[in-house]
Amino acid sequence: MSLLPIILCGGAGSRLWPVSRESHPKPFIRLADGESLLQKAFLRAVALPGVKEVLTVTNRDLFFKTEDDFREVNAKGYATSFILEPFGRNTAAAVATAALHTAKLHGEQTVMLVLAADHLIADQAAFAAAVAQAQTLAQAGKVVTFGVHPETPETGYGYIEADGEKVVRFVEKPSLEKAREYLASGKFVWNSGMFCFTAGTILKEMQQHCPEILGAASECMEKSPSAAGKDGAQVRLEPGSFGEVPEVSFDYAVMEKCEHAAVVRCDIGWTDVGSWTALSDLSPADASGNRVEGEALLLDVKNCYLRGDARLIGAVGVENLIVIDTPDALLVADKDRAQDVKQIFAELKARGHETYKVHRTVHRPWGTYSVLEEGPRFKIKRIEVKPGASLSLQMHHHRNEHWVVVSGMAKVVNGEREFFVSTNESTYIPAGHKHRLENPGVVELVMIEVQSGEYLGEDDIVRFEDIYGRT
Known part of the structure; x- marks a missing residue:
């Protein structure tokens, strides 16, 4: 070679x-x-x-x-x-x-x-x-x-x-x-x-x-x-x-x-795209020096970089700002202090705040999940499973799960049973049950998962079998 x-x-x-x-x-x-x-x-x-x-x-x-x-x-x-x-x-x-x-x-x-x-x-x-x-x-x-x-x-x-x-x-x-x-x-x-x-x-x-x-x-x-x-x-x-x-x-x-x-x-x-200033330079500027990715309404705004994933950003009478909006975190910074954003990251990590580590949408070998809402004793997720992909055979000690299929078809292992769940159908996974979710079809499987229980952390998982070699 x-x-x-x-x-x-x-x-x-x-x-x-x-x-x-x-x-x-x-x-x-x-x-x-x-x-x-x-x-x-x-x-x-x-x-x-x-x-x-x-x-x-x-x-x-x-x-x-x-x-x-x-x-x-x-x-x-x-x-x-x-x-x-x-x-x-x-x-x-x-x-x-x-x-x-x-x-x-x-x-x-x-x-x-x-x-x-x-x-x-x-x-x-x-x-x-x-x-x-x-x-x-x-x-x-x-x-x-x-x-x-x-x-x-x-x-x-x-x-x-x-x-x-x-x-x-x-x-x-x-x-x-x-x-x-x-x-x-x-x-x-x-x-x-x-x-x-x-x-x-x-x-x-x-x-x-x-x-x-x-x-x-x-x-x-x-x-x-x-x-x-x-x-x-x-x-x-x-x-x-x-x-x-x-x-x-x-x-x-x-x-x-x-x-x-x-x-x-x-x-x-x-x-090396080392800061938001460097990344903003990749986008074209308007007559006022503003660079926008996503949807924004600006009034008397100059030399700003605004980036939003989903929501409309409105800005009035500001200059020289970086505004980065994501589903679970918002950054507002002076452009001249772009290098100091790493200090926010370091503080979040020191506090153990999850926003230093993961997004609302988390990628897994089998697809993605997005946290839609959570509170005391409950969490709601949107789960997408790739065609032919499968989650591990697993068990949770502290949480129960309700699965509702939105589109596609799911092959489910729940305790000793194995069965299919079609669109608009649901199933219930009690805490302590071995279970597996698989997409046997050729289109994306989309489902809503509602978790309930005393503890809903992602580390409440015991894997028994996993095709991706995770332990």
């Missing part, structure tokens, strides 16, 4: 709360054209010459969502394989496991192209040219990074000082004054966070510069089961040994120490 793109898909995207959440992070945000950032990264990768497979490193809880995103856009059937982390350990661990996997399956001469799942690149032709240049350097033993020509004195990006293709030094996010100096000098480029090298080269560099990371990752890979899924190979990293891998960024572990680092300067229309 000549070129293997590696997509790193994870993170919380805390600066893009409330649309980005821990179980639905930034790569899954849909843009105005309906495609997610992850889908765009996949399509960008498979459009490169010689690519036959894409390897994705992601959290195991995001696996089925990632598969669904790829399946929507993978019309030509490119091979997809996965390394599934039980939890995040930063980018050095991800690169190490990907390199070990690549060397074992495809050989040490395979060129790895490491891409982030949440970046945008506007110029595919320029990107392909930069990758071709990077491949040549990688095959000559270089560890290549991509440096983007800076357009503004951006303080949210890292910088690389370069002398031609040679990396002089890496610089962390600078002050505004320093960023202006870097821009004026012409010697600095933005650090894009994309890399290119052969599997053998990066394993040698990691052995030299961060042997504790490579050693722990190697031990973890030896203990981790590998299986062939219906869309490609899966390696499920063993949690105990993976937890021993030091949590360090790839830049710090390797790039800042590497004597064979090279940079490909490029102008590819790159952005």
Whole structure:
């Protein structure tokens, strides 16, 4: 294999709360054209010459969502394989496991192209040219990074000082004054966070510069089961040994120490979509500088970004605001404080508030559920089950459930009974009963579930059988 793109898909995207959440992070945000950032990264990768497979490193809880995103856009059937982390350990661990996997399956001469799942690149032709240049350097033993020509004195990006293709030094996010100096000098480029090298080269560099990371990752890979899924190979990293891998960024572990680092300067229309300000710039502005996604009525409003999923947003006499409306959370922020949204996310997480983690609509391998209303002793959900999909055989200790089929047909296991429930019919699942819901048809199954009981948390579940391997 000549070129293997590696997509790193994870993170919380805390600066893009409330649309980005821990179980639905930034790569899954849909843009105005309906495609997610992850889908765009996949399509960008498979459009490169010689690519036959894409390897994705992601959290195991995001696996089925990632598969669904790829399946929507993978019309030509490119091979997809996965390394599934039980939890995040930063980018050095991800690169190490990907390199070990690549060397074992495809050989040490395979060129790895490491891409982030949440970046945008506007110029595919320029990107392909930069990758071709990077491949040549990688095959000559270089560890290549991509440096983007800076357009503004951006303080949210890292910088690389370069002398031609040679990396002089890496610089962390600078002050505004320093960023202006870097821009004026012409010697600095933005650090894009994309890399290119052969599997053998990066394993040698990691052995030299961060042997504790490579050693722990190697031990973890030896203990981790590998299986062939219906869309490609899966390696499920063993949690105990993976937890021993030091949590360090790839830049710090390797790039800042590497004597064979090279940079490909490029102008590819790159952005890392790191804040609501950056995301708003992707939408066209009206005569007053306002950008709107969804339905809004504005009166004397200037330089605002308003995004709503379902409800009408009305705004009067305001300027320079970000307004993001979701079914269960509303963000209102000054545009100049867009980077500080991550502090709201951090506080919600510290409080254990569910809005840092999940949306009202939650994706599962079998479909989705949306919480319509809840209160003391009751919760109402709308459940959609994909054709041919099945929930686990399960039991709840503390809640009873009433199921009403709205459309489609359900195959139900309830205790010792197995039967079908058609549209406009219902069934009752008492607490303590083993039960399963399945969609045997070829159309979506939609049903309303009414839960009642002393405790209605999602962790009140015992799984006995599950076709998706969840425990």
